[in-house]
Amino acid sequence: MILSHEKKFICLKTRKVAGTSLEIVLSQLCGPRDILTLFGGRLNIVQEDEAQRLARSGRRAQNYEMPLSGYSLWQRLTGLPRRNPIRLYYEHMPAERLKDLTPPAVWSEYFKFSVIRNPFDFAVSNYHWYRKTGRTEQDFRSFLLGNDWAQTVNSRITEIDGEPVVDFMLRYEHLAEDLVTLSEHLNIDPALWSDFTGVRAKGSLRPKSSTTRDAFKDFPEGVAFVRDTCRTTFERYGYAPDPE
Numbered sequence: 284m285i286l287s288h289e290k291k292f293i294c295l296k297t298r299k300v301a302g303t304s305l306e307i308v309l310s311q312l313c314g315p316r317d318i319l320t321l322f323g324g325r326l327n328i329v330q331e332d333e334a335q336r337l338a339r340s341g342r343r344a345q346n347y348e349m350p351l352s353g354y355s356l357w358q359r360l361t362g363l364p365r366r367n368p369i370r371l372y373y374e375h376m377p378a379e380r381l382k383d384l385t386p387p388a389v390w391s392e393y394f395k396f397s398v399i400r401n402p403f404d405f406a407v408s409n410y411h412w413y414r415k416t417g418r419t420e421q422d423f424r425s426f427l428l429g430n431d432w433a434q435t436v437n438s439r440i441t442e443i444d445g446e447p448v449v450d451f452m453l454r455y456e457h458l459a460e461d462l463v464t465l466s467e468h469l470n471i472d473p474a475l476w477s478d479f480t481g482v483r484a485k486g487s488l489r490p491k492s493s494t495t496r497d498a499f500k501d502f503p504e505g506v507a508f509v510r511d512t513c514r515t516t517f518e519r520y521g522y523a524p525d526p527e
Contacts, residue, residue, distance in 0.1 A: 284376045286385070286393075289314035290469055293385075293395045295448075296320075296375055297437040299408045300398035300455045303332055303484035310340035311478070312471060318346045322484075323374045332484045339478065347372040377440050378448045394468055395448060397441045400455035402513035403506075403526040406434060407498045411490070423498055427505050434512045445515075452520065499526035 285294040290312050296302040303322055310319055321344040322332045337343055349369040351359065358364065371384065382390050400408075410426050413419040413433070419426055427434070441449055451468055453461040458479070466473040499506050510517070510524045517524045
């Protein structure tokens with residue numbers, strides 16, 4: 284998640300949409316007062332991603348911890364802010380939580396955006412992320428049908444009470460053209476996005492052979508499940524409700 288006072292924008296970071304690569308590029312626009320949250324994931328990958336951000340923008344994660352004034356006197360006396368600082372802002376922060384921490388004028392005036400992905404393709408990519416990070420040992424069918432919350436995780440990041448809060452939603456499948464549109468909204472040089480193709484954040488956890496078509500082949504109940512669970516996403520962003 285990025286909250287930039289420098290360029291007056293808020294980037295809500297959704298999952299499995301090249302969000303870390305996007306944040307690395309966006310960090311080049313940020314100033315010393317802006318909030319850049321820590322990258323998550325396995326330690327070696329986090330270190331690589333932070334190194335890329337530092338090399339490209341000269342910035343690390345910053346201003347995401349609770350300020351000293353937010354701790355009680357007892358907490359300060361016990362050294363808690365130094366030993367175990369509280370992360371006030373974090374990577375996949377829901378819009379509702381961020382809004383609570385943001386001055387009303389900033390929330391209403393800053394340009395808010397995020398990234399969406401075809402629900403069928405997201406389901407497959409998200410599953411492989413859970414498998415490779417050791418969070419599940421289930422097969423795809425069992426994971427999909429048994430964890431409906433996982434399919435709607437991004438909606439909970441970008442919506443409040445079921446309504447999207449973003450001013451612009453980039454499409455994962457059309458990032459090149461949508462990044463140019465975003466540059467117009469942010470009034471920045473569209474050439475900045477040429478850097479995006481050179482960023483390789485987090486690495487691929489999904490086997491190249493694992494296609495969306497194959498994952499849903501002979502799996503009609505899975506197709507119906509995604510259609511039903513993500514009905515609003517299909518309607519709102521124009522995705523065809525078919526894994527083909």
